[in-house]
Amino acid sequence: MSPEGExxxxxxxxxxxxxxxxxxxxxxxxxxxxxxxNFLAIAESIRAGRLPSAEIAVVISNVADAPxxxxxxxxxxxxxxxxxxGRKREExxxxxxxxxxxxxxxxxxxxxxxxLLSSQFVAAFPHRILNIHPSLLPxxxxxxxxxxxxxxxxxxxxxxxxxxDEELDHGAIVVQRAIPVLDTDDAHSLAxxxxxxxHLAYTEAIARVVSGEYExxxxxxxxxxx
Ligand code: GRF
Numbered sequence: 001m002s003p004e005g006e007x008x009x010x011x012x013x014x015x016x017x018x019x020x021x022x023x024x025x026x027x028x029x030x031x032x033x034x035x036x037x038n039f040l041a042i043a044e045s046i047r048a049g050r051l052p053s054a055e056i057a058v059v060i061s062n063v064a065d066a067p068x069x070x071x072x073x074x075x076x077x078x079x080x081x082x083x084x085x086g087r088k089r090e091e092x093x094x095x096x097x098x099x100x101x102x103x104x105x106x107x108x109x110x111x112x113x114x115x116l117l118s119s120q121f122v123a124a125f126p127h128r129i130l131n132i133h134p135s136l137l138p139x140x141x142x143x144x145x146x147x148x149x150x151x152x153x154x155x156x157x158x159x160x161x162x163x164x165d166e167e168l169d170h171g172a173i174v175v176q177r178a179i180p181v182l183d184t185d186d187a188h189s190l191a192x193x194x195x196x197x198x199h200l201a202y203t204e205a206i207a208r209v210v211s212g213e214y215e216x217x218x219x220x221x222x223x224x225x226x
């Protein structure tokens with residue numbers, strides 16, 4: 001679902017969040033299921049001062065032994081395990097939303113979170129959920145996007161950070177980074193090079209969102225008129 005659909009006349013969403021100048025940092029809620037390299041890249045950007053208007057409020061994993069979760073714990077971040085296996089999506093999502101609210105999260109960042117979100121979850125954080133996907137959307141949504149792109153034979157691919165709506169890999173695009181597919185690539189080397197771009201793209205996208213300088217018009221995420 002695109003909340004404003006495709007209608008160019010749709011009202012502009014004010015998505016300024018409170019990290020803009022002089023305000024407290026935007027509190028991020030990171031959701032992950034596995035390796036956690038995108039989470040680590042975001043954490044490193046905050047540590048290095050590249051995201052001065054953001055802080056990590058909580059790292060939530062639906063998988064108890066996710067390596068990314070272990071790294072978050074090592075870093076002394078606040079973490080929470082909410083196991084999804086065997087639970088109804090709506091019930092699990094309600095617990096995740098409650099945890100995000102309890103931690104006063106402003107912006108949810110899906111970082112390798114291998115779950116589709118229920119409509120209730122999406123509605124709880126309107127235009128406040130980001131996802132990263134390893135292709136240039138709308139091409140190759142879904143699983144194994146890098147392999148899909150490689151097998152299709154595209155010559156350029158990359159990654160996309162977008163707002164989450166109720167359709168898979170679909171919401172307004174915040175940042176894309178493109179790379180060429182090299183003659184020497186296989187699906188594995190291509191995925192590795194895309195991942196490097198993902199780590200840059202997520203920081204760039206969060207910076208853009210917390211700047212308050214962009215707005216959603218229809219499904220476009222564009223610089224706001226000053
Ligand atoms: C990344 O390729 C991301 O684009 C996709 O899942 C993968 C997660 O990797 N959504 P990591 O856990 O952040 O290392």
